[in-house]
Amino acid sequence: MTNEHDDILAGLERLGEADRDATPPGLARTIGGSPPAVRAARGPLRGPVLARIAPWALAAAAVGITATLLLQSTPVPTHDDRAAIEAALDPGWLFGDEFNALDSELTLLARSLDDDTLGTLSLDMIGDDL
Amino acid sequence: MITIATAPRRLEEEPGQGPEAPDPAKAALAALVARAGHGEGDAWETLVERYSRRVFALGLSRLRSREAAEDLTQSVFATLSEQLAAGAYREEGRFEAWLFRIANNRVRDEAKRAARAPAGEVHGEIPATTADRASAEDLDALRRAVARLNEREQELLSLRHQAELAFADIAELTGEPLGTLLARHHRSLAKLRAMLDPDEEEHGADA
Helix, strand or coil: CCCCCHHHHHHHHHHHHHHHHCCCCCHHHHHCCCHHHHHHHCCCCCCCCHHHCCHHHHHHHHHHHHHHHHHHCCCCCCCCHHHHHHHHHCHHHHHCCCHHHHHHHHHHHHHCCCHHHHHCCCCHHHCCCC | CCCCCCCCCCCCCCCCCCCCCCHHHHHHHHHHHHHHHCCCHHHHHHHHHHHHHHHHHHHHHHHCCHHHHHHHHHHHHHHHHHHHHCCCCCCCCCHHHHHHHHHHHHHHHHHHHHHHCCCCCCCCCCCCCCCCHHHHHHHHHHHHHHHCCCHHHHHHHHHHHHCCCCHHHHHHHHCCCHHHHHHHHHHHHHHHHHHHCHHHHHHHHHC
8 A cells, every 4th residue: 555645654654764864974983982981071060969959049949849739729620531522432533623622632642553654654535734 | 644664774773683572682781871970981081082072963953053062062062971970861761852952952052143143154165975976965955954943843854863862862851742743754855855846735635
C-alpha cells in the first residue's frame, strides 16, 4: 500500500539525513572527552546546592509555590478520558466536531500501533481540517 | 482510510531488532547511561557518538546556522554530562525523551533569541547536501517549504526527521497527546504538498 505523501516523507527523511551528515567531523571528538572534562568547560560545581541559590531566587520560588497553591484551589476544566472513550465507542462520534473526543480516539488508536507504522500513517479518515 | 507505506528507518535500531523486541536495546542503553554517569569515558564517548549527530541536526534544522547548531550541541551535552554526573537522570527507559527534551528546550530558547536578533545576523548558509545537484534543488525547495510552516509544525518535523524520535517519545517530551501530534504531522505533509505542488493540489480540490 502507498501513502499519498510518500514522496514528501522521503524528502523529509533525506533532509534529516543531510542535516545529520552536516555534523562537523570533529564535534563528537570535541565533546567526547570524559564527562568531568566536559563539566570543567562550564565551570566546576561549587559548594552545597543551597549555598549557590541567590536569596532573590528563593523569594521567587516562594511566590511561585504560593501562586501554584492558589491556582490548584481553583476548579478548572479537566480532560475527561472516560467520556472521550465512551464517545469513541459511539459510531456517531466520527461525524461530530468534538475535538477532544477525536483527539483521544487518535491517541488510543496510535497506542495500538508500533512506531514504524505511525511514521507513515495517513490519517485521511479525519480530513485536513483538524 | 488509513494507509501504511514503507516504514522509516531509525538509526539506533540494530539489524533484526524490530519494535517487537525493544527491551534488550533499552536495557543496553540504560546500562550505557549508567556507566557514563559513573564517569566511564568509553560509555560517554559512545553516547556522544550515538546522539550528537541527531542533536546537531535538530539544531541545524531549526536555527539554520551551523555555528548555532554546534554551540547548541556542545551546550546540550555539557548539561547532559552535569546531570548524569550529579545522578539527576532518574527516568529509566526514557533516555531519548529526556535528552531531546533538554535539546528541544534549548532550541526553543535559541530560536526566540534569534527571532529578536536583527535580520541577517543569525541565519547562515545551509550546508550543501550529499545528494546530487537535481536532488539537492528538490531538497532546498522542501527545506524552504518547511521553513514556511508554523513553529509547532516545524518543531514536530525536526524532532521526527532530524532527531529521529519515535512519536511516543515526542509526545512525552512535548507533553502533547499522540493523536494531536499525528494529526499535526499529517497536516504538515498536506501543507508541504500544497506548497510544492500547487497545481496538483488544485486538481485535487476540483476532483
